Amino acid sequence: MAYVITEACIDAADKACREECPVDCIYEGDRMLYIHPDECVDCGKCVTACPNGAIASEYKLTAELEQFKDVAVEFFETFPQAEGGAEDVGPLGADHPVVASWPSGGAAG
């Protein structure tokens, strides 16, 4: 577990972070992107790449965004095929239930 994508990515996935990630560990769900907790190497490049300010270190999350840590862990438990490089895996077309049920228009634009 390292960097975590949060609420501001929902329905606003810009994907700039994926260009920057040196280990291709940012996987595409349906409404947002997810950083693989075991593959992330803590370089932090995605944080500055994200135009929505959606990414933070797991240790620097605000209380309301804490849940996105579990969202990431559970997402990759649900989709074990999402490993070894996001480019090869491609879009998964589904989300963690928290994200799937997130009200639309709720994310920062």
Added chain:
Amino acid sequence: MTLLDDSTPDTATRELTVLGACPQDCPDTCAMVVTVRDGVAVDVAGSKEQPYTNGGLCVKVDNYLDKVYHPDRVLHPLRRTGPKGAGEFERITWDEAIAEIAARFTQVKEEHGPETIMPVSYLGTQGIINGLNVGDPFFNRLGATVAERTYCDSGSCTAYAMTIGDTAGVDPESLVHSKFILIWAANIMSTNLHLWPYIAEAKKRGAKVVVVDPVRTKTARQASQHIPIRPGTDGALALAMMHVIIEEGLTDDEYIAQYTIGYDELVERVQQYTPEWASEETGIPVETIRTLAREYATSQPSVIRIGVAVERHAGGGQTVRTLSCLPALVGAWRNPGGGILQLPLWAFPVNWPAFMHPELQTPGTQVVNQYLLGQALTGELELRTPLHALMVYNSNPVVVAPDQATLLEGLSREDLFTVVSEHFITDTARYADIVLPATTQLEQEDIMFSWGHLYATYNNPSIEPRGEAVPNTELFRRLAAAMGFDDDPIFTRTDQEMIAEAFDWSSPAMEGITVESLKEKGWARLSVPSPDEYAPHREGNFRTPSEKTEFLSSAAAGGNFVVPLFRQGSNDHQPGQPVDPLPHYIPPRENASADPDLASRYPLNLISPKSHAFINSSYANIEFHQKVQKPATLIINPDDAAERGIENGAVVRAFNDRGSVELLAKVDASTMPGVTVCYVGHCRSDALGLSTLSSLNPTRFADLGNAPTFSDTLIEVAPVGAGEA
């Protein structure tokens, strides 16, 4: 360059962007961009312009401000008020501190001789003016004992120099052209992160990436293949690769004929190193060894990336000798992206003599290796002159030097006068008589080489020094003046004057680069061919006496040596023992075949790789970094854990004849059976049982360059509460 928007009204926030450089002892030497608002640094980020940094720092330095503004920073000189080690101090002025140090150094010098004083330092900051050699002119003139600093790559450098000379070798950016990348004992993801995108690009273009490492690190997991190997047996694998390459005729005979010496002798030598023999030694299947050798030889250009770990066992020097021979055997040097990547530092024309000033040394001055500091202080090491005073800067030996218990005993001596210049009251500073406040990189000016890429970097200061902190350069100017050394202009040089001397600016590598251009732009690629063209040894031109790869090393005739850069420029009292001029295998000292009795009592290997969130002991006291790195753990294979009744998360005791350490067990198959892992750097003051892994590490040297043997360590592990003390 400093940018200030002058149109900003004075009442508004004034924001500056300052171009700096990461100070840490890491191959990546990132170009940093510091944002300063109203005199306070508010952000530290990686330069987006410098291609190698490419916009990112790392988990250590992204959070550099946590260190700069940490409430525990030492901001004023301090004098000890309690017992040694208690960490009780009172504030004093700089004048009082300097006067006391000068008086004590003078007294010790007069009563016992200058060699009873010794500097203790390394690369806590890596800038050319504040780093490795910052105290050398002062201590050389004083006549103090010469500190031999062989923490990192000293044995590797001796071996590499004996084989191909002090060459940059491969440009890391050329790795995109490599077809076969052999990462040997290096966890790139934690210790050389900015190299990975080049490897990833090569992989995307079809290169095979193989990692040789006892541990399935994050790097190993990203590779095409991971080959686990028993610690300290790397030389056996490398020699067996040679055996296969020669036996199967996979050599580049034309390259060998033109650009190497000693091939016939090498052929004869490696006959004995069969894959079957190496398999027994390394634990790697025979077919894996053969396939590795074949693919390495036939996928050109192939490159070997070695880290610093590969030298850390009894035969570390010969391991690097063998690895440095391999590229010539297969003609890897012919193309960009082929060869061996060790320390491209050698591409930088650093003006080392201007920083060491070895001519100030008294010929024959005693040399003490810093691993032996504890033994030197306690009398276990026989010295011509025992030590009465230490000055520690850029280093935290209690955590990074081996044999912690002996070192603590030595530092506790009431008759020892110890000065420590630091950012924090470290485990070493607790034993100081005087603590001096040092600046961080944001508060000082410096100019940087790199030992991982081909860019020079400039560090513009971005904020005023906190409290009364001073750069190391200023500390030594003050001390030199107090000791009366300021009759020599060497000791009154300003930082700007030192920076002007940092490189040989007339060297071809510096063409088009000036102090001013570096300061303005923040960085510059050395004037060398582009990564698409860089192949300095396409036609030999090695920096050896023969200008060839020396399978049969002529430098070996002079015996074992430490590169003088790591010993204040001194060439006196070199280790000097005879060195076999051909690559050969030296097994680990602490293993079952070399020492069956020891291995029966302590059956598990211990290796101590570099941490992900700390760099050596730096950042180990910062809360964020502690959260990322987690408490000190011992990673142990599930089979070994089960045999000892150890459960994941339990407190265990790791011990051998040298010491004992309490750690949290992490039961995990990422390490091989028989091999335990403890990442280096945690503070002793935070440790269970007040002991860290350096208590377990040996002080003995590897075969070349007095390299450490930290990976040549056997231990036993028991759940706490069980087993003998």
